[in-house]
Amino acid sequence: MDKFNFYIGPCVIESEELVFKIADYLVSHVANPDFNITFKASFDKANRSNISSFRGPGLDEGLSILVKVKEKFGLPTLTDCHLPSQTSAVAQAVDVLQIPAFLCRQTDMILSAAKACSENNCTLKVKKGQFLSPEETKNIVEKAKEFLPAERILLTERGSSFGYNRLVVDMSSFKIMKSFGVKAIHDATHCVQKPGGMGTYTGGARESIVPLARAAVAAGADGVFMETHPQPEQALSDKTTALELTKIPQFTKDLFAIHKLVNNL
Numbered sequence: 001m002d003k004f005n006f007y008i009g010p011c012v013i014e015s016e017e018l019v020f021k022i023a024d025y026l027v028s029h030v031a032n033p034d035f036n037i038t039f040k041a042s043f044d045k046a047n048r049s050n051i052s053s054f055r056g057p058g059l060d061e062g063l064s065i066l067v068k069v070k071e072k073f074g075l076p077t078l079t080d081c082h083l084p085s086q087t088s089a090v091a092q093a094v095d096v097l098q099i100p101a102f103l104c105r106q107t108d109m110i111l112s113a114a115k116a117c118s119e120n121n122c123t124l125k126v127k128k129g130q131f132l133s134p135e136e137t138k139n140i141v142e143k144a145k146e147f148l149p150a151e152r153i154l155l156t157e158r159g160s161s162f163g164y165n166r167l168v169v170d171m172s173s174f175k176i177m178k179s180f181g182v183k184a185i186h187d188a189t190h191c192v193q194k195p196g197g198m199g200t201y202t203g204g205a206r207e208s209i210v211p212l213a214r215a216a217v218a219a220g221a222d223g224v225f226m227e228t229h230p231q232p233e234q235a236l237s238d239k240t241t242a243l244e245l246t247k248i249p250q251f252t253k254d255l256f257a258i259h260k261l262v263n264n265l
Helices: 016-030 059-073 084-093 107-119 134-144 173-178 206-218 245-262
Strands: 004-009 035-040 077-080 096-099 123-127 153-157 183-187 223-229
Touching: 004 016, 004 183, 004 245, 016 035, 016 059, 016 245, 035 059, 035 096, 035 223, 059 077, 059 084, 077 084, 084 096, 084 107, 096 107, 107 123, 107 134, 123 134, 134 153, 134 173, 153 173, 173 183, 183 206, 206 223, 206 245, 223 245
Parallel strands: 004 035, 004 223, 035 077, 077 096, 096 123, 123 153, 153 183, 183 223
Antiparallel strands: none
């Protein structure tokens, strides 16, 4: 059986120093031969609520930093891609190319990303939009399979819109998405967001990260995607939902224990 996967890192690349600090901590305190860790961070947060909010260092500098993370710490890397024109450069730099939730129905985006991943031996990870049912993600898979085999396609549950400023996770979605022959990942920190809940920035229920992640792994999630920061309250993006870095070691141990239990490992 394939190893359980964790995708962990800051929401956005705030600086090379911060990225290296988090990557070093993951290698020193979280790494475990029983599961995989991929370092994640965005070079651009293109969907910020406030026009003056920090977005990141941009494509060139951001990818350069992620390449250094792999070289310096030996961690595979993941980052978001926002435009078809970016897919080739991103796929050449990282191990996992991620399509954000609001772009999951953009056919040109998916096809371009899948093609770039095929050409660069990269994995494609697509977040299920808040507006999409798990059954509808079959269409995402079919598009991506024009260029990629199912084993190199990941679908991610990040919660569904429930009225305004609220997301809920349908735990049955993991089984449904996995029925399409791909792995299903739980987005532990975005699913507890309260989109636009603070008016000019996104709110969140950090206290719900742990119980929902435990439930998701018990429901069959093949991995967990999440954001962390040494001081979440000072993070330049998603400060209400990032989990404190020092809590990651126990969090990953607990989730992996649940994974072992439900899979009789």
